[in-house]
Amino acid sequence: MGIDYSDAAALLDDLFTEAEVAFQTQLPLQIDPSIEKIADTLFASSTQSYREALLGCALARLLDQSINIRYPYVNQGMYAFNGRTLDEKVVNPFLHDRLIPSSKGPYLASFRRSVKFTPETGGGLRDKEGYTAFLAYLEALENADVATARSLAIYLLFRFVKLRDASTIPLSRISRLSLDQFGILLDKLLQVPSGGLLPVLLTVAILRTIKSYFGLTWDVQWQDINVADKASGVGGDVTVMQGDVMILAVEVTERPIEKARVVSTFNTKIVRHAIADYLFIYANSLPTEEAKAAARTYFSQGHEVNFLQVGDWIIHNLGTIGAKGRGIFIQEILALLDTRKVPATVKVAWNDIVRQIVGP
Structure with a gap:
């Protein structure tokens, strides 16, 4: 037949x-x-x-x-x-x-x-x-x-x-990309279903890159995306510590950011942990106007609550720190991806995207 x-x-x-x-x-x-x-x-x-x-x-x-x-x-x-x-x-x-x-x-x-x-x-x-x-x-x-x-x-x-x-997936290695290519890479990575993992890894990678490039004494900590912040006793998905001082707390999300979420975050995290600077990093879903209004209210009360799109944030930083910094970022994201905790589907997606951008 x-x-x-x-x-x-x-x-x-x-x-x-x-x-x-x-x-x-x-x-x-x-x-x-x-x-x-x-x-x-x-x-x-x-x-x-x-x-x-x-x-x-x-x-x-x-x-x-x-x-x-x-x-x-x-x-x-x-x-x-x-x-x-x-x-x-x-x-x-x-x-x-x-x-x-x-x-x-x-x-x-x-x-x-x-x-x-x-x-x-x-x-x-x-x-x-x-x-x-x-x-x-x-x-x-x-x-x-x-x-x-x-x-x-x-x-x-x-x-x-x-x-x-259960097998070892070798990652496609790249030494350098232009800012345009980085833009394509980030856009495509953020379309990959990862249960919220990729935006977190990208956030950690750029923070570690900034730390390394400027020689900062930051300790960039992050937790498993399946661990509740309240249960783990931290203020966000990613925290930047300098000694015992929390410099920045970051909540990374693929879900829409609505007013109720901002209010809940303020009451259960910002106030509880006395967080001076709290940042919502989102993948593609924009925060609602009501969420922004709530953040402005808290800002007027002396609290820093802000929103950034992860791809734009990373591109702006990569443009600032130059070719050396961009090379550090590549090594940081590869190190984060090249672990047993990262699903093979995500690694395969990385390889496919890199191949599309730079060729065979």
């Missing part, structure tokens, strides 16, 4: 997006526990080919329900499909492009020519446990309706995302 490979690539993109979002947001996927156990075996196997070939079968199943996904060579009958070409044109490039640990191709690495995905094939394979799991997942795809098959494909990709997250 003929498969349109551009349709297959588009479908894979869509399915992967759903899987990646589910992983990032820790959204539970509705999947049968028996499938989870099968996937556990598949992804514990050292034979990458089984799960990679399975992904191609899942795409074929969704693209054309008349295909016999056990027959991945067109000479095997009128309902067979070209599994090797699907892998070489769509699946394998996709996995490598997304930095997911994978082979050079399952039909070259493990399966002989004209292989059929049947129990008999397992007799000639070393990893029989992994192949048995492969067949079990394949059978689930065969017996599923379209909606269930889609869920099975998404869950398979979810496990690929999880596999990638």
Whole structure:
């Protein structure tokens, strides 16, 4: 059966997006526990080919329900499909492009020519446990309706995302960018779904850059975005200390800043911690006029409460501190990104954006 490979690539993109979002947001996927156990075996196997070939079968199943996904060579009958070409044109490039640990191709690495995905094939394979799991997942795809098959494909990709997250993702290194290129970099980074992590990392990076460039004795502290300020006993997501004195407290947010939030922040943080200078750093959602009015009221009472867009703030600082300072900023943001706490999806997004800006 003929498969349109551009349709297959588009479908894979869509399915992967759903899987990646589910992983990032820790959204539970509705999947049968028996499938989870099968996937556990598949992804514990050292034979990458089984799960990679399975992904191609899942795409074929969704693209054309008349295909016999056990027959991945067109000479095997009128309902067979070209599994090797699907892998070489769509699946394998996709996995490598997304930095997911994978082979050079399952039909070259493990399966002989004209292989059929049947129990008999397992007799000639070393990893029989992994192949048995492969067949079990394949059978689930065969017996599923379209909606269930889609869920099975998404869950398979979810496990690929999880596999990638457990691996080491090398970051694309850059030594210098122009201010225009920095503007593009920041705009694109702030569009990446990160649960609020990227704006925080960018804020920490520019503050550390300022500290380093001017030789300040600041201590730039920041907390995990999932830790409540009240529980941790700090005044913001990022705090700048000089000895025992808090120079600046920063709240970094991707959510709209409304009056209620400013009032709550004033009562629970600024007053409680006697914070002299409080800064709301926002990603893209502007503070409301009511929020600004509340800040002006507090300012008239002697409190510093201000708002800055993170991208504009960073660009203005980078323009002031020159090429040397911009080089420091690059090293600071790379150091923050290159840790186990940063999800692989964010690192892959960084690599993609850098590649778009500076080329291969």
